[in-house]
Amino acid sequence: MEDRTILSVENLSKAFGKFYAIKDVTLQVPKGEITALIGPNGAGKTTFYNVVTGKYKPTTGRIVFEGREITGLPPHKTARLGLGRSFQITNIFLENTVEENILAALVAYHGRGLSLFRGLNAYRDLKEEAHEILEMLGLADRAREVAKNLAYGDKRLVEIGIAMAGHPKLIMLDEPTAGMTPEETDRMVAMIQGLFQETGITFFLTEHDMKVVFSIAHRILVLHQGSLLAQGSPEEIRNNPRVREAYLGGSLDA
Amino acid sequence: MVRGARTIALAAGILFLFVYPRFAGAFPVLLLTEIVIFALFALSFNLLFGYTGLLSFGHAAFFGLGGYAMALLVQHYQLSMIPALAVSMLVAGLGAAIIGFFCIRRDEIYFAMLTLGFGMMVFTLVHQWRSLTGGSDGITGFEVPLLDLVVKKFSLFSPWAFYYFALVVCLLFTLFLWRITHSPFGLILRSMRENAERVSFIGIDIKFYRWIAFTLAGLVAGVAGGLFAMYDRMASPTMVHWTMSAKPVLMAILGGTRVFLGPALGALIFYLLEHFITQYTQSWMIFLGAILVPIVIFFPQGVLGTLISWGRRLKGREDHGG
Amino acid sequence: METLLINILNGLCYGMLLFIISMGLTIIFGVMGVLNFAHGSFYMLGAYLCLWLAPHIPGFWLALVVAPLLVGLLGALSEVALLRPLYGRDVSFQLLLTFGVLLILDDAVKLIWGPGYHSMEAPRVLAGTVPILGSTYPVYSLFIALLGPIIAGVLWFFFHRTAWGKMIRAAAMDREMASAIGINVPLLFTAVFFFGTFLAGMAGVLAAPLRAVGPAMGDNIIIAAFIVVVVGGLGSFLGAFVGAIILGLVEALGVQLVPQLQMALPYILLALILLVRPRGLFGRE
Known part of the structure; x- marks a missing residue:
């Protein structure tokens, strides 16, 4: 199991003052797959990315990348270890x-x-x-x-x-299709799938657009109010009642 | 076509710098010496500002360190020109390495203020340490050292001799800066100017790179300062004051910070303006200000930068027409 | 002991002048993001105008109102004519432009009033000295030291209790939000520049009887004012107050306690604060 995991996060929290943007999150990202991190606005996705890549130091918890602890390492060090990322803006x-x-x-x-x-x-x-x-x-x-x-x-x-x-060994894309027209989104999705097939790099992306998520992700993690709500295959997530509730129904069917 | 025009202009400029002074009187040669030295000073400043995105308001500290080191070495140790200049460069570089170590921890306006603060600390140091620096009088009364080229020694006493020496040194260091800015290191600097945070996410320790750039810029400013002290036959606290730090800022923005030679052209414009205006009136600053303001408003990329982008646009039109 | 007290009073007096200048500087920076290099020159202009006006319109007190108004008008005019085309461009251009204004004002003053220094008498009510602990102290300096907190109080009232003041404060906190909630930003900018340079002019008038009026007075004080606003935290009003008092005391006590270092002290203070608290004492992270 361990060798299949590229990124493992244990009990990760990040507080800004009294507000916990991320609360006690434990999750694994498997190697050689496309994993998506979803969640409503303000669920803490970008903060999670920033903590993992070293922009913010976590309040508590551990981050292990390729069997090596990287908790609190600055961005230039995580990048050199093979953690690539893109930004929402x-x-x-x-x-x-x-x-x-x-x-x-x-x-x-x-x-x-x-x-x-x-x-x-x-x-x-x-x-x-x-x-x-x-x-x-x-x-x-x-x-x-x-x-x-x-x-x-x-x-x-x-x-x-x-x-x-x-x-990168792991590439973290923060909302790669944010603000795009449908055509641009299609092109981006094809691009990600193409890059994945060609290079075999592990992808870990956050995404708003459920259509995109369900069409490319092998595995989905759901973040809600800073905590991990569910994880599983797209099928499992689609049928998870707590996830449906968090999304007020509807939008998951897209 | 623009490239061709640029090469011709550059060749003509260098030819002018070498040929004209042979036929010119002492005064234009002195003026040109000062221009050449300040061009190098402004170029060294622009390694930080135009290329790295760091606005230093204390760059005179290294100009001054170079100048004082030079004056002291020449007065007390009778070093000849090149060793003295080399040591002065290292002194300024060391100063920049130390001061830079603190300043690069902050950016934007805070960096500007920190460099101002440290620059003025150096100013008070040279102002107060009377036994070494002569306080507000500065260091004077030394002879310009010989240029010892092993096979032959040259006196640099005459304005012409000193000019050619300064010109060659400044051109060499300009080439040095050009090399740096067009190297992979230079690309990283320019990328930091655009977006420092993004650079850290491609695996670059931005503080370390800023520190290197700061030290290199200080090193070259020290050379300019050393030359200036010899030219002026004096090292004085004005060389270190913040108003001296403002000069390269002005020259660089005047000429254009995104074009390599922009700051050098800025230095030329600055001195020509000063020279012609002071022939008519004492208060040349008011005219400098009055010229500076429209240049800032109408030449957003500086004089050289704007000229080049006009050239590009003209070329674009030709390409479309033809 | 008396010298200590005298120096503390000197420090407070200088600190209060610095506060009034820095307040204008910090408002302009907070709202417009412009670090106004010409701010010291507007201060100097205030002093010269006072010198020139006081004999004509009867008295210092009227000059205290009229001169800052004129300075503020000139400030507003330069904002509209010169700074406005530069918004949205790199900050360095605005810096350079205000530097150009500094050059113009500094030389214009020399052209009009000559390169020499002038001195001015304190207004009659405030002339003379008072005995303090066996030595004497000028009434006028005492007046400035007391006036500072009063002006601070008035400004506090303006910024916390009036609509315009609250708007400026909101804009200083967050410029984008200000335009989002429908504040007329160009008008606000002009008003802020007027107000900021008005304060600089007022500090100049108040300084006229206290310090030598000369062409270099602006260049000397602008760096001190920069230090105050950076130490206090750019855009912070409380920061300008506290920073000005600290710098005033540091300079005045430095003369007595560490005379060799006195000139370097403000810069050491600046560097230390910036390294320990990057956004100044009261700045927001």
């Missing part, structure tokens, strides 16, 4: 080109950040790798475009590309 390097967005992550991953005296252009291998990633995302022809000029959906893809460039 577009969080890319807007004034840099699309290629540079990906290259920055590649430079970091390959440990070339402190190379001061060799031109970036001399790093053929990095450029090629960036090109491959952009090709995978379908953005190869936009490589030289300044990122802020991209359409919203494309910016979100760059966001995923930055995370992918870090060669």
Whole structure:
């Protein structure tokens, strides 16, 4: 069982003052699957992500990634261990080109950040790798475009590309389809499925859109008011009465 | 086409810097020396501001440290030019490493205030430590050291000789900065400017990278300061005061912070304005202000940055037309 | 012992001047996000206007009203004409623009009133000294030290009990929310800039009989005011009050206790506070 788990969280809590955004959450994310974390607005999904990736320090609890305790490690350390993430709001390097967005992550991953005296252009291998990633995302022809000029959906893809460039073992996507049109959402879903099949990376995503969740997740975790309400296969979650209650019925059928 | 135009402009500029002074009188050569030194100072500041997104209001601390170190080394130890300049650079770099260690813990306005605070601490240090620094009088009365190139020694006493020396040093360090900004390290710096938090999530310790950038910027500012002390035949507390820190800020924004040579052009504009305006009136600051204000409003990317984006737009139009 | 008391009084007096200046600075920053480099120059302008007006319109007291109004009007005008095109652009541009205004004002003052220093008598009611513990102390300085808390009280009332004050406070806390709840932001910004520079001008008038009136007075005080608002917490009114008193006392007592370090003390204070409490004493995290 242990070797099948990539991320294991035990009794995790995060309090802001007296308010517990996350309360005593214990869960496992299995390796080689797509797991979704769902929950109504304010359920604590983003806070959970921020605690796991090291933006916030947990109030109590343990986080184990690939058999190694990472509780309280800062983001740059969790990232180097193979924990990639994307953000709910577009969080890319807007004034840099699309290629540079990906290259920055590649430079970091390959440990070339402190190379001061060799031109970036001399790093053929990095450029090629960036090109491959952009090709995978379908953005190869936009490589030289300044990122802020991209359409919203494309910016979100760059966001995923930055995370992918870090060669993550586990990639945590925070609402990858937030704010997208139906067409953009379809493209993103296809992209995630394609990346999953091609790379075999474990995906762990939060998502609002139930249609998306039920179409791609192998396993679903439900967070409600900071606590884990249920976990199981999509079928189990769909038929779980407590989950249905938390969602006021209705929307799970979408 | 823009690239071609840029190469031509750059070549013409460098040619001018080398050829013109041979035919010019002492005054323009002195002016040009000061411009070249301040261009380097402004470029070093912009490694932090334009490339890393950190607005330092205490960059004069390292300019001053370089200047004082230079003056002391020349006066007390009779070092020749290059070793003295090298040691001054290291002194300023060490100062930047220490001060930077504290300042990089904060960003935005708080970083600006911390650098201001530490910069003024250095100012009070040189102002009060009279036995070493001469207090408010500064250090004067030293000879400009010889340039010892092993095979031959050169006097840098004449304005022309010193100008060429300063020019070569400044060009070398400009090249050094250019190399850094176009390296993988430079890309990480620019990414931090855009979005520091995101950079930490790709596995970069942003404080460490800021610290390196801060130290490098201090190092180069120290070179500029060392040269300036030799040019001015003096190291004085004004070199360290916050109003001196404001100069590179002004020059960089004037010329354009997102273009590598923007701050250098800013230094040129600044000095030309000062020079021409002071011919007519004592109060040149009022005119500087009056020119600065519209530039800030109408040239959002600085003079050079705006020129280049006009060039791009023109090119875009041609491409569409043709 | 007397020197200690005298220095404490000096510190309080200077602190109260700093408070009035910093208050304007912190309001402008809190509401508009603009760090106004020209704030010290508006202060200086207040002092010069007082110097110039007091003999014409009879007296200091009228100048105390008129000069700050003129300074505030000039402030409002520069906000509308110069700062307004820059909102939404990088903060550094606003900083640079206010720096440009500083350059203009500093030289304009030199052009109009000459580069020398001027001094001014305290108004007759407040002239002279009072005996304190065997030594004497100028009445006017005492007056400033007492006026500070009164002005603080008036400002407190304004910000907590009047509609405009509450609106400014709300906007200083959260700019986006302010526009979301329908506050007319451009008008508010102009009003805030008027009010902030008005306070700077008033501090200038009050300082005129106390300190030498000269072209460098603004450049010297602006850094101190920056330190006050950062130490107190940017945008915090209580912070400006406490920060000003702390800085005033630190400077005045520094003269007596650690004269060699006196000049460095404010900066050491600034650095220490920022390293220990990144958002200042009363700033919000």
